[in-house]
Amino acid sequence: xxxxxxxxxxxxxxxxxxxxxxxxxxxxxxxxxxxxxxxxxxxxxxxxxxxxxxxxxxxxxxxxxxxxxxxxxxxxxxxxxxxxxxxxxxxxxxxxxxxxxxxxxxxxxxxxxxxxxxxxxxxxxxxxxxxxxxxxxxxxxxxxxxxxxxxxxxxxxxxxxxxxxxxxxxxxxxxxxxxxxxxxxxxxxxxxxxxxxxxxxxxxxxxxxxxxxxxxxxx
Numbered sequence: 001x002x003x004x005x006x007x008x009x010x011x012x013x014x015x016x017x018x019x020x021x022x023x024x025x026x027x028x029x030x031x032x033x034x035x036x037x038x039x040x041x042x043x044x045x046x047x048x049x050x051x052x053x054x055x056x057x058x059x060x061x062x063x064x065x066x067x068x069x070x071x072x073x074x075x076x077x078x079x080x081x082x083x084x085x086x087x088x089x090x091x092x093x094x095x096x097x098x099x100x101x102x103x104x105x106x107x108x109x110x111x112x113x114x115x116x117x118x119x120x121x122x123x124x125x126x127x128x129x130x131x132x133x134x135x136x137x138x139x140x141x142x143x144x145x146x147x148x149x150x151x152x153x154x155x156x157x158x159x160x161x162x163x164x165x166x167x168x169x170x171x172x173x174x175x176x177x178x179x180x181x182x183x184x185x186x187x188x189x190x191x192x193x194x195x196x197x198x199x200x201x202x203x204x205x206x207x208x209x210x211x212x213x214x215x216x217x218x219x
Contacts, residue, residue, distance in 0.1 A: 003078075004085040006056035010048040011089035011174055014060050016096065017044040019108025019179050023101050038164060042157025049149035057138070061172040062086055063200035067131050071204045073138070083174075090178035098182050107179040110168030110192050119167035119188070120195045126159045127171045127199030128206075135207045171196055 021040040025032035032040070045060070052058040059065045062083040068074035097107050112119035133155045137148040160169040170176045176192035179185075 003056040004081050006052040007059060007082055007085040008089035008092075010052045010056070010058050010060045011086040012093045013048055013089075014041075014044050014093075014172075015090040015108075015175055015178055016093035017041075018175065019094065020097055022108035023097055023104050026104060027101060034164060035161065038157050038160035038169075041160045041169075042153045045156045046149040046153025049152060053148065056082075060086060060174075061196075061200075062174055063127055063172060063196040064131065064134060066197055067135070067200035067204050068138075070201055071135060071207070086174040087177060090174040091182065094178040094182040097179075105183065106185055107183040109179040109183050109185045110170040110176045110188075111185065112168075112188055112191065113166050116188055116191050120191045122163050122167040123170060123192060123195035124199040124202075126163055126167075126169055127196045128203045130155050130159065130171050131200040131203035132207060135203065168192070171199075173197065 018037070018041040021032050021037045025034075025037060048060060049058040057068075059068070059082060065074065065079055065082045065086070069076055069079055094107055097104075101107070130152070133151055137151050156171065159171065163169045168176070170192045173193045173196050176189060176196075180189045180192075
């Protein structure tokens with residue numbers, strides 16, 4: 001229960017602060033700015049990893065949970081409780097934002113500014129590299145250590161900074177599902193579910209190959 005609550009609270013904070021920055025930026029005619037939004041996402045991810053990393057691993061992301069399972073670092077039986085906790089936390093955040101800003105139409109929903117395929121490819125690549133960073137700095141399925149939060153938070157900030165204006169830089173199904181459902185903008189939601197899960201999952205065999213021990217051939 002402690003792990004599930006940690007995932008719920010961590011994902012709540014991520015969606016509330018991250019999409020909240022987007023909403024407030026819209027409501028105040030750009031006072032937060034795109035740079036500010038990217039920094040907000042990076043900092044809240046970093047803060048939540050340091051807060052909940054030693055309790056639940058601070059996955060905060062269904063794609064990360066699935067990828068850890070593929071890597072053999074997470075129990076299959078815990079996938080559903082983790083993902084449900086993450087999605088519930090995300091929905092609570094979006095519902096509160098809807099209450100606070102009832103006139104806002106999208107509530108920070110990730111929407112492609114170009115084609116769906118363009119955003120799909122971007123989300124796949126962004127999540128692929130994010131998961132590569134996570135799997136390298138994580139201990140087991142837990143994101144721990146002095147620099148884990150800094151490395152992962154910085155990656156989120158970097159990717160949101162340059163790709164956010166095009167695809168939204170979700171990298172996280174829960175972060176996209178909640179505002180899309182609450183605001184009613186479901187038209188491109190599949191992109192942010194399929195691409196992120198695929199990107200994170202594909203990072204695992206890549207990581208295993210890069211870290212496989214070299215076999216010396218005897219002549």
